[in-house]
Amino acid sequence: MRAYHLTSFGIEGLRLVETPVPQPGPGEILVDVQALSLNYRDLLVIQGAYNPKLTLPAVPVSDGAGVVAAVGPDVSRVRVGDRVMSHFVADWQDGPYRHEYLGTALGTPGPGLAAEQVVLPETAVLPLPKGYDYAQAATLPIAALTAWSALVTVGQAEAGQTVLTLGTGGVAIFALQLARLMELNVIITSRSDAKLARCRELGATHTINYATRTDWDQAVLELTGGVGVDLTVETAGPGTLDQSMKATRAGGRIALLGALTGRCGAVTTGLILMKRLNIHGIMVDSRRAFEDLVRFVERWNLRPVIDRRYAFDQLPEALRCMEAGEHFGKIVVTR
Ligand SMILES: NC(=O)c1ccc[n+]([C@@H]2O[C@H](COP(=O)([O-])OP(=O)(O)OC[C@H]3O[C@@H](n4cnc5c(N)ncnc54)[C@H](OP(=O)(O)O)[C@@H]3O)[C@@H](O)[C@H]2O)c1
Numbered sequence: 423m424r425a426y427h428l429t430s431f432g433i434e435g436l437r438l439v440e441t442p443v444p445q446p447g448p449g450e451i452l453v454d455v456q457a458l459s460l461n462y463r464d465l466l467v468i469q470g471a472y473n474p475k476l477t478l479p480a481v482p483v484s485d486g487a488g489v490v491a492a493v494g495p496d497v498s499r500v501r502v503g504d505r506v507m508s509h510f511v512a513d514w515q516d517g518p519y520r521h522e523y524l525g526t527a528l529g530t531p532g533p534g535l536a537a538e539q540v541v542l543p544e545t546a547v548l549p550l551p552k553g554y555d556y557a558q559a560a561t562l563p564i565a566a567l568t569a570w571s572a573l574v575t576v577g578q579a580e581a582g583q584t585v586l587t588l589g590t591g592g593v594a595i596f597a598l599q600l601a602r603l604m605e606l607n608v609i610i611t612s613r614s615d616a617k618l619a620r621c622r623e624l625g626a627t628h629t630i631n632y633a634t635r636t637d638w639d640q641a642v643l644e645l646t647g648g649v650g651v652d653l654t655v656e657t658a659g660p661g662t663l664d665q666s667m668k669a670t671r672a673g674g675r676i677a678l679l680g681a682l683t684g685r686c687g688a689v690t691t692g693l694i695l696m697k698r699l700n701i702h703g704i705m706v707d708s709r710r711a712f713e714d715l716v717r718f719v720e721r722w723n724l725r726p727v728i729d730r731r732y733a734f735d736q737l738p739e740a741l742r743c744m745e746a747g748e749h750f751g752k753i754v755v756t757r
Pocket residue numbers: 460461462463564565568588589590591592593594611612613614617632657658661662678679680681682683704705706744747748749751
């Protein structure tokens with residue numbers, strides 16, 4: 423079978439190599455991967471920004487879906503022929519988050535999905551939602567579950583409230599879709615008017631071009647009667663956090679999940695105190711939360727926005743598209 427090996431950091435360090443089919447051990451399954459979806463994390467892993475000490479070669483990419491080709495001893499939840507999608511923080515099944523769970527995250531340090539076949543623990547997969555194909559299912563594990571975590575698990579948003587989300591990438595577009603189904607008002611930003619027009623087609627209540635309206639926090643206040651939004655889904659990080667805090671109402675919530683502008687920077691902590699803001703870090707969510715999300719997706723027949731599709735041997739091109747930020751919603755790679 424073929425797998426992508428990251429032999430040195432950078433997209434150009436990816437090599438498509440022939441390797442032996444891995445054999446599932448106790449509690450493990452072999453999945454024939456049919457589709458992958460890309461997340462910004464994959465780019466950070468490949469660039470060496472996520473973990474500069476990563477041992478190479480490594481198989482990247484966290485999210486995928488496929489069919490179970492074999493099962494190891496003591497596997498009880500999954501059978502050969504099942505159609506499954508991955509669960510990113512493999513050991514986080516339920517209950518509170520523990521930092522050590524990150525050691526089991528798929529796409530390094532756990533197994534990567536950029537392979538024709540991969541061995542996973544049986545606990546690291548879920549059945550596909552009803553009516554979903556592999557490409558659609560591959561978009562859910564990180565982007566949709568993170569948006570769910572921001573809006574539901576952590577955000578506890580209620581119908582009629584207003585949420586702000588930044589940019590039009592995978593997490594933000596799922597946040598828009600989920601929020602509209604939850605009867606929330608949505609303000610969304612982008613550097614592109616064409617992308618904002620697509621957001622309005624998806625039901626965005628208000629849109630702001632953050633490239634032409636650099637004081638977009640002020641624009642949010644104007645749209646909310648000077649009060650600010652109830653919840654901000656913060657996808658961009660330190661470069662936008664101060665403005666997000668200004669755009670969020672006193673006592674409101676910020677689901678801080680993104681690093682598009684880097685992983686550290688100056689923050690006006692005084693704003694947090696003076697506005698009694700609740701800033702909550704997000705690390706995707708548990709398998710239990712993923713099951714809740716799947717039920718929601720099935721109930722509302724939510725369909726992911728897949729903007730670009732690439733073939734398996736075009737993974738480097740797909741990553742370059744993400745690097746350029748050309749996409750809207752999700753990029754998938756299929757076999
Ligand atoms: N903590 C977690 O659990 C978790 C989970 C998933 C993702 N993340 C993080 O969340 C972020 C988004 O991930 P993703 O996979 O959705 O990324 P993505 O699909 O690559 O989205 C990138 C988009 O974000 C927008 N953007 C870029 N810089 C921006 C800025 N300064 N201000 C506002 N918007 C900006 C751009 O949209 P426009 O072209 O429309 O401007 C860009 O196309 C990444 O940092 C990722 O690492 C964290």
